[in-house]
Amino acid sequence: MLNRLLFLLPLLIFAVIAGYFTVPILTKKDPHLLPSVMIDKPAPPHDLGPLLEDKPGVGPEALRGEVKLVNFFASWCGPCRVEHPILMRLAAETDLPLVGINYKDQRDAALVWLRELGDPFGRIGVDGDGRAAIDWGVYGVPETYVVDASGHIRYRHVGPLTAQALKETILPMVEQLKAAKG
Amino acid sequence: MIRSIILALVLVVLSMPAFAVEPGEMLKDPALEARARELSKEVRCLVCQNQSIDDSNAGLAKDLRVILRERLVAGDSDSEIKTFLVERYGDFVLLKPPVKAETLFLWYGPFAIGVLGAIGVAVFLLRRRDGGGDEAVPMPLSDDERKRIDALMSEQDRKA
Numbered sequence: 001m002l003n004r005l006l007f008l009l010p011l012l013i014f015a016v017i018a019g020y021f022t023v024p025i026l027t028k029k030d031p032h033l034l035p036s037v038m039i040d041k042p043a044p045p046h047d048l049g050p051l052l053e054d055k056p057g058v059g060p061e062a063l064r065g066e067v068k069l070v071n072f073f074a075s076w077c078g079p080c081r082v083e084h085p086i087l088m089r090l091a092a093e094t095d096l097p098l099v100g101i102n103y104k105d106q107r108d109a110a111l112v113w114l115r116e117l118g119d120p121f122g123r124i125g126v127d128g129d130g131r132a133a134i135d136w137g138v139y140g141v142p143e144t145y146v147v148d149a150s151g152h153i154r155y156r157h158v159g160p161l162t163a164q165a166l167k168e169t170i171l172p173m174v175e176q177l178k179a180a181k182g
Numbered sequence: 183m184i185r186s187i188i189l190a191l192v193l194v195v196l197s198m199p200a201f202a203v204e205p206g207e208m209l210k211d212p213a214l215e216a217r218a219r220e221l222s223k224e225v226r227c228l229v230c231q232n233q234s235i236d237d238s239n240a241g242l243a244k245d246l247r248v249i250l251r252e253r254l255v256a257g258d259s260d261s262e263i264k265t266f267l268v269e270r271y272g273d274f275v276l277l278k279p280p281v282k283a284e285t286l287f288l289w290y291g292p293f294a295i296g297v298l299g300a301i302g303v304a305v306f307l308l309r310r311r312d313g314g315g316d317e318a319v320p321m322p323l324s325d326d327e328r329k330r331i332d333a334l335m336s337e338q339d340r341k342a
Contacts, residue, residue: 032231037272104241130245137270139228139242 036137036156043070043145043153044135048125051102051110058099058125064151067177068097069170071121071144071161072133074105075113080142083160084117090166091120096174100124103133103141146170148177202239209251218251221260225250225267226277234277 024031045060056062063070071087073080091098100121102110107126127133136145137156146155155173157165203222209215219236225246227238235243235250246267253263267275279285287294323331 034228034274035272037269130242131249134242134245134249134270137272139271 033158034139036153038137038153039156041153043147043151044132046125046127046132046135048101048127048132051100051107051124051126052114052119055119055121056123058101058123060151062099062123062125063147064149066097066149067174068099068147069144069174070099070101070147072101072103072127072136072138072141074103074141075109076105077103077141079160081117083142083162084120086161086163086166087120088118094171096171097122099147101132102126103138104128104130144170146173146177202235202237202243203247204244207244207247207251209255214251214254217260218247218254221254221263222247222250224264224277226275228271228275 023029043063045063046058047060048058050057058070069090073084087098090096098121100123102124104127125132130138133141136143136153140158142160144157144161145153148154154177155170157170161170203219209218222236223234225235227233227235227240227243227246229240229242230238233243235246249266250263253266258266264276273279273285279288281289
């Protein structure tokens with residue numbers, strides 16, 4: 001009897017492997033989205049100069065104090081344009097601080113971009129050579145990070161923000177982090 | 183005509199494959215540059231994901247190549263540079279995954295399965311040789327079957 005069951009073993013192994021490969025397809029998991037290894041680590045303490053004259057840049061102390069979103073963007077980046085209206089709405093409808101980091105951009109182009117599309121950010125730092133972004137583990141703009149009050153990275157969203165990602169993942173997490181702090 | 187064919191062939195032979203590494207990035211010290219090339223062949227371009235940063239023209243790949251060279255010049259060892267990258271991008275940044283608890287199956291799983299299979303085959307063959315005798319005795323024929331065979335045999339004889 002045991003011998004007979006042994007014949008089912010290859011089938012069982014096949015089922016396990018097939019399941020392993022099928023689950024990501026069924027759950028529509030995008031294999032290009034990489035998990036961040038920076039989660040729960042302190043945000044890199046860069047001192048990024050301001051993009052605008054009347055708005056501060058992003059120093060290490062700017063990332064502490066309250067829960068906030070840090071958004072890497074560039075005027076040359078198409079998906080950034082796609083997500084921009086969502087950032088504008090976020091700025092208008094909530095009091096969640098938005099920190100912008102302008103990634104490998106030309107200053108003039110970035111200024112025109114903000115003038116045309118609006119500026120949702122409370123402060124904008126310039127990462128001209130992309131070194132700060134590399135320390136954050138950015139591998140393609142736009143990327144958006146949830147940073148908690150102690151300056152630790154809690155979540156990363158790769159690609160343009162969507163209303164769904166905000167509603168289902170990011171904003172609940174922000175609320176949770178705020179509650180944990182209070 | 184022949185001359186132009188020869189010319190075309192010569193040009194094909196002389197042309198070099200296009201490299202992603204730009205002359206401006208290269209280090210003056212040839213030994214260090216060679217180390218940089220070797221090392222960057224092991225680093226994945228996060229944008230293209232199936233190319234090394236040595237092969238990729240992506241902006242991030244270029245930035246990582248430059249950082250890698252800066253660190254080499256500053257005297258970092260290969261493993262220090264890899265650690266730097268892994269701290270930011272995870273093990274995925276290495277084209278060859280490191281051997282550790284989570285990757286043991288990845289590294290040795292195929293061998294383990296091969297060994298298990300070989301054991302299975304060996305057991306099967308040994309068993310067939312040893313115990314073959316009593317398992318291989320055929321069932322005795324029933325009277326009915328014997329009659330049918332006799333009939334078939336005699337039919338065969340008649341034909342021949």
